Amino acid sequence: MRNIRVIVKILDAVSEWCGKIFSWFIVTIIALSLYEVFTRRLLGKPTIWTHEIIAYCFCGAVLLTIGYTLKHRAHANVDLLYGYFPPRVQAVLDLVTYTLFLGIFVSFLLYFGIKFAATSWAIMERTPSAFNFYVFPAKTMLPVGVFLLVLQMISDIIRRIVFLVKGESL
Amino acid sequence: MIDIPPVLATILMFGSILVGLSLGHPVAFVLAGVATIFGLLGWGPDALYIFTGRVFDAATNHILIAIANFILMASFLGKSGISERIFRSMMYLFGPMNGAIALAAIVWCALEAACTGVIGASVVSMTILAMPVMLKYHYDKHFSCGCIAAGGTLSILIPPSIMLVMMADQSGISVGKLFAAGLGPGVVLSALFFVYIVIMTTVNPKKGPALPFEERVALSIGQKAKYILVNLVPAAILIIGVLGSIWTGVATPTEASGVGAFIAFIFMIVYEGFDRKAFLDCVWSAARTNCMVMAIIIGASVFTAVFLGLGGGDVVREIIYRFDFLGKWGMCGIMMFMIFIMGFIIDWIAIVYITFPIFLPIANELGFDPTWFIIMIAVNLQASFLSPPVGYALFYMKTTVPPEITLADIYKGVFPFILIQLISLGILWVYSPLATYLPSILIK
Numbered sequence: 001m002r003n004i005r006v007i008v009k010i011l012d013a014v015s016e017w018c019g020k021i022f023s024w025f026i027v028t029i030i031a032l033s034l035y036e037v038f039t040r041r042l043l044g045k046p047t048i049w050t051h052e053i054i055a056y057c058f059c060g061a062v063l064l065t066i067g068y069t070l071k072h073r074a075h076a077n078v079d080l081l082y083g084y085f086p087p088r089v090q091a092v093l094d095l096v097t098y099t100l101f102l103g104i105f106v107s108f109l110l111y112f113g114i115k116f117a118a119t120s121w122a123i124m125e126r127t128p129s130a131f132n133f134y135v136f137p138a139k140t141m142l143p144v145g146v147f148l149l150v151l152q153m154i155s156d157i158i159r160r161i162v163f164l165v166k167g168e169s170l
Numbered sequence: 171m172i173d174i175p176p177v178l179a180t181i182l183m184f185g186s187i188l189v190g191l192s193l194g195h196p197v198a199f200v201l202a203g204v205a206t207i208f209g210l211l212g213w214g215p216d217a218l219y220i221f222t223g224r225v226f227d228a229a230t231n232h233i234l235i236a237i238a239n240f241i242l243m244a245s246f247l248g249k250s251g252i253s254e255r256i257f258r259s260m261m262y263l264f265g266p267m268n269g270a271i272a273l274a275a276i277v278w279c280a281l282e283a284a285c286t287g288v289i290g291a292s293v294v295s296m297t298i299l300a301m302p303v304m305l306k307y308h309y310d311k312h313f314s315c316g317c318i319a320a321g322g323t324l325s326i327l328i329p330p331s332i333m334l335v336m337m338a339d340q341s342g343i344s345v346g347k348l349f350a351a352g353l354g355p356g357v358v359l360s361a362l363f364f365v366y367i368v369i370m371t372t373v374n375p376k377k378g379p380a381l382p383f384e385e386r387v388a389l390s391i392g393q394k395a396k397y398i399l400v401n402l403v404p405a406a407i408l409i410i411g412v413l414g415s416i417w418t419g420v421a422t423p424t425e426a427s428g429v430g431a432f433i434a435f436i437f438m439i440v441y442e443g444f445d446r447k448a449f450l451d452c453v454w455s456a457a458r459t460n461c462m463v464m465a466i467i468i469g470a471s472v473f474t475a476v477f478l479g480l481g482g483g484d485v486v487r488e489i490i491y492r493f494d495f496l497g498k499w500g501m502c503g504i505m506m507f508m509i510f511i512m513g514f515i516i517d518w519i520a521i522v523y524i525t526f527p528i529f530l531p532i533a534n535e536l537g538f539d540p541t542w543f544i545i546m547i548a549v550n551l552q553a554s555f556l557s558p559p560v561g562y563a564l565f566y567m568k569t570t571v572p573p574e575i576t577l578a579d580i581y582k583g584v585f586p587f588i589l590i591q592l593i594s595l596g597i598l599w600v601y602s603p604l605a606t607y608l609p610s611i612l613i614k
Contacts (some may be wrong), residue, residue, distance in 0.1 A: 022457070023456070023457030026239070026242050026460065027242075027453060029238060029428065030242065033424065033427075033428025033429065034425075034432055041421075054424075055230040058230060058234070061457060062460065062464040063229050068461070069461040069462055074459070074461070076197050076198075076466065076562075078197070079194060079565070080560070081192045093193050094194075097194070097199075100207075101199045101203025101204070102195070102202075104203055104207060104210075105199065105205070105206045105472075109221055109225065112221060115222075116219075116223075141229075
């Protein structure tokens with residue numbers, strides 16, 4: 001039991017820290033947008049790199065925070081029926097839906113996501129633009145982000161099972 | 171792999187969404203999960219490789235980046251205290267009229283809508299600011315709920331708006347053009363809300379009395395005028411900074427949204443001083459909201475890929491073309507009706523991503539102006555924020571209202587406002603320049 005509690009704590013901490021750190025990508029996007037407007041409009045010298053780097057930052061801000069968002073239960077859902085069920089029923093429903101919908105989706109996305117990133121690494125893929133930068137930093141975020149989501153999902157599932165078996169909420 | 175007949179696939183896929191949503195699972199994961207299951211059944215596992223491309227494209231989409239910026243901008247603005255000042259200004263302005271607080275709420279919402287583009291933020295802050303005042307002065311609670319929820323939905327129609335950003339992404343029409351097109355209908359809708367409140371409170375002042383005399387004479391007219399003018403300046407700066415730079419071509423919409431977020435950040439520091447904790451809260455909560463929105467986009471995008479791949483699009487198309495005896499306007503009506511009905515159950519983001527690839531080509535074949543057609547859908551979807559059971563404005567509101575107000579009160583309150591939204595849809599239907607005139611002069 002103590003081990004389980006430690007595992008859940010670690011998983012939650014990973015989500016929390018990753019989310020808080022990768023949230024800064026949005027701040028970076030805004031800083032780079034300002035920089036681009038400044039150089040292009042005021043100095044008349046547009047940069048070739050901001051466009052892609054901003055997109056990479058957005059990729060990180062979206063994909064690397066999915067687990068963190070799940071931890072905070074911030075993914076929009078419909079409480080209409082669900083909200084009226086007793087907590088035990090909710091826990092059972094969560095276990096079913098986590099496996100049936102999220103679980104099945106992330107297992108395929110993780111598997112193919114690794115392939116997706118690996119291909120980009122293998123050929124050292126570059127963007128077809130003037131900047132001609134490597135694509136792998138962005139593409140690697142896909143499997144990494146999905147992996148973080150899986151960690152949070154495991155933590156949530158353990159929590160529900162412990163609640164159902166022992167009746168205590170972790 | 172099973173050969174699923176397209177009609178069956180359509181019914182089963184939408185049926186599974188309904189089941190998943192009613193079990194309380196997050197919208198994004200329901201869509202993605204249904205896509206995975208039906209992709210597996212119809213195509214086999216290998217074809218699911220396309221999901222990675224879909225997810226990656228959404229996460230690196232340059233247009234959608236504006237969503238993240240607008241969300242952070244709304245967070246900063248919320249912490250800056252400007253909202254409260256503008257609301258008080260409006261109360262001074264409309265004080266002597268019946269329904270003063272409700273009128274102030276609607277005008278505040280329209281102004282806020284022109285500054286930001288995120289719906290949850292305005293419903294929540296208006297509920298916090300206006301609801302206690304309304305209850306204090308014995309406003310009818312259904313009426314109050316309706317005003318605030320309906321006013322909050324204006325932010326998705328009046329530019330900037332993250333919904334219009336998504337629609338631009340899905341239609342290939344520029345963000346600037348759709349922003350210009352949304353303004354006219356947004357102003358008309360605000361005016362309709364305003365007139366409705368004036369009529370209702372004139373007929374029955376009990377529903378919403380004027381501000382009490384003591385509150386109104388606390389400041390002299392000169393002081394009030396000064397207060398109002400001073401506090402409208404930040405709103406004006408934001409509107410000019412964001413919309414102005416998009417329409418004059420100084421910045422792309424994505425950059426303009428970044429500039430807007432920066433301006434809002436400056437306001438936060440100027441008005442409230444730099445507070446590290448408040449700043450971090452803004453960044454983190456914006457990241458979560460952005461991720462939530464983007465996850466639904468990703469889910470809807472994968473869902474649509476499978477849905478169209480299994481022939482669901484053709485099924486919907488065929489249903490619409492069954493009605494060709496009604497002429498092109500009749501078919502337009504059918505499409506609008508479908509979206510309105512979907513709005514009762516499915517999330518608006520999902521509706522945009524599912525219906526656009528099917529409906530836009532049809533609208534094109536029928537010879538409708540695409541900008542007009544898209545704004546029609548936007549006005550229509552606005553009603554989906556208010557339509558129970560799944561109306562997001564209602565949920566946001568429920569999380570912030572005092573406990574004596576139930577979800578049923580809110581449902582009752584919004585009903586007349588949904589009718590007003592349908593009226594504005596009718597106005598736009600018969601008078602299309604409302605949406606198409608402004609873009610034609612603003613966007614070259």
